[in-house]
Amino acid sequence: MMRCDMGVTNDDAVLIEKGKKAGEPYVITVNCPDKTGLACDICHTILEFGLYITRGDISTDGIWCYIVLWVIPHSSSCVVRWMNLRERLLSICPPSIPSFYLNQPSPRASSSPVYLLKFCSRDRRGLLHDVTRVLDELEHAIQKVKVTTTPDGCVVDLFFIKDNFYTCLMALESRFPCQFGIKNLPQLTRELLHTKARQDETCERLYTVLGESCISCELQLAGPQYNNLHGISSLSPHVAEELFRFTLSDKEPRSQALSPDVTELKKASVKTDNSLSPVHTLLQINCVDHKGFLYDIMRTLKDCNIQIAYGRFLPVNKGSRDLDLFIQHKGGKKIVDPEKQDALCSRLKLELLHPLRVLIINRGPDTELLVANPTELSGREDHEFFTMRKSGGIQQQIVNGKCTDSF
Numbered sequence: 001m002m003r004c005d006m007g008v009t010n011d012d013a014v015l016i017e018k019g020k021k022a023g024e025p026y027v028i029t030v031n032c033p034d035k036t037g038l039a040c041d042i043c044h045t046i047l048e049f050g051l052y053i054t055r056g057d058i059s060t061d062g063i064w065c066y067i068v069l070w071v072i073p074h075s076s077s078c079v080v081r082w083m084n085l086r087e088r089l090l091s092i093c094p095p096s097i098p099s100f101y102l103n104q105p106s107p108r109a110s111s112s113p114v115y116l117l118k119f120c121s122r123d124r125r126g127l128l129h130d131v132t133r134v135l136d137e138l139e140h141a142i143q144k145v146k147v148t149t150t151p152d153g154c155v156v157d158l159f160f161i162k163d164n165f166y167t168c169l170m171a172l173e174s175r176f177p178c179q180f181g182i183k184n185l186p187q188l189t190r191e192l193l194h195t196k197a198r199q200d201e202t203c204e205r206l207y208t209v210l211g212e213s214c215i216s217c218e219l220q221l222a223g224p225q226y227n228n229l230h231g232i233s234s235l236s237p238h239v240a241e242e243l244f245r246f247t248l249s250d251k252e253p254r255s256q257a258l259s260p261d262v263t264e265l266k267k268a269s270v271k272t273d274n275s276l277s278p279v280h281t282l283l284q285i286n287c288v289d290h291k292g293f294l295y296d297i298m299r300t301l302k303d304c305n306i307q308i309a310y311g312r313f314l315p316v317n318k319g320s321r322d323l324d325l326f327i328q329h330k331g332g333k334k335i336v337d338p339e340k341q342d343a344l345c346s347r348l349k350l351e352l353l354h355p356l357r358v359l360i361i362n363r364g365p366d367t368e369l370l371v372a373n374p375t376e377l378s379g380r381e382d383h384e385f386f387t388m389r390k391s392g393g394i395q396q397q398i399v400n401g402k403c404t405d406s407f
């Protein structure tokens with residue numbers, strides 16, 4: 001059993017146990033005060049660390065929450081940083097000690113400042129993928145990216161990033177009681193991104209991965225150029241509605257009939273039942289499994305202010321996932337309005353059937369590939385957005401988002 005001890009007595013909110021046999025899932029147990037969207041935040045963090053949830057149980061009385069998840073790496077080549085994962089999960093758990101017993105709020109900002117990573121290299125296949133993987137392993141959250149490929153085969157990349165460890169550290173510092181303090185957590189030995197050591201580590205890792213193709217690499221605090229990129233790609237109302245709509249459309253253009261395999265992927269069953277519990281609505285979901293499946297469901301429930309009282313995620317059966325969730329409105333009432341039931345089921349179907357929105361559009365001589373990946377409306381940007389434009393031999397790519405796992 002792997003149990004990560006951090007040297008304090010108030011750290012049992014998150015436990016990680018290794019499987020007893022090789023190949024068996026790790027078991028993540030979260031035992032802490034409840035809050036709306038906690039399961040969403042946990043699933044999002046687990047997804048960011050390259051893990052796949054095979055099954056799980058959630059139980060809460062509205063005050064305290066108990067979650068058990070069985071997880072495995074998405075691929076055999078994935079190196080999971082278990083201690084870092086535990087730190088991140090601890091940082092999102094509400095404190096179990098009343099706030100007046102905790103340290104006073106830190107004078108430092110709770111969110112990391114934005115840094116600009118600029119590097120130049122010779123272009124090659126998979127370059128953007130390799131760079132984002134390095135940044136993800138170093139726990140740098142990508143805010144925006146601008147990639148310019150010139151006709152002579154060189155690439156100039158601008159990555160605007162934040163330090164996820166900084167945000168995690170601030171949350172942990174406010175979570176643990178003053179008699180222990182953040183300085184007494186012996187495993188928190190990583191440097192923050194504002195230090196020269198962490199900046200040098202980032203550039204060195206990129207040089208190692210890119211090899212001789214990397215010409216230069218610089219990392220510094222972002223200036224006004226970050227704000228100037230916010231409006232760099234304007235979308236027409238029609239294109240924006242197609243990418244970001246919250247309703248299903250039966251008028252999707254198809255050039256040919258769908259194959260049986262694709263037809264199976266387009267199926268999802270979402271049902272509600274109020275007959276089994278006097279205070280909860282049973283939500284039953286069946287859909288083809290895909291990466292981020294549980295996160296897509298949890299973030300949708302979080303956006304709709306739906307609380308989960310009890311949930312069970314069953315293992316994959318013939319490529320499909322079955323979920324049974326007993327849910328309530330945030331105010332503690334079951335969902336009895338038929339219109340609200342239909343709206344919730346329709347929204348969930350949309351997110352399960354269209355986890356990514358993809359469009360190819362023409363702008364005069366330019367061709368753009370647009371990819372939108374929805375994220376939470378609560379506390380995060382509502383969509384991660386990717387666009388690639390090619391014109392006159394110069395290719396530009398712009399990414400706006402906080403996660404790298406979808407691109």
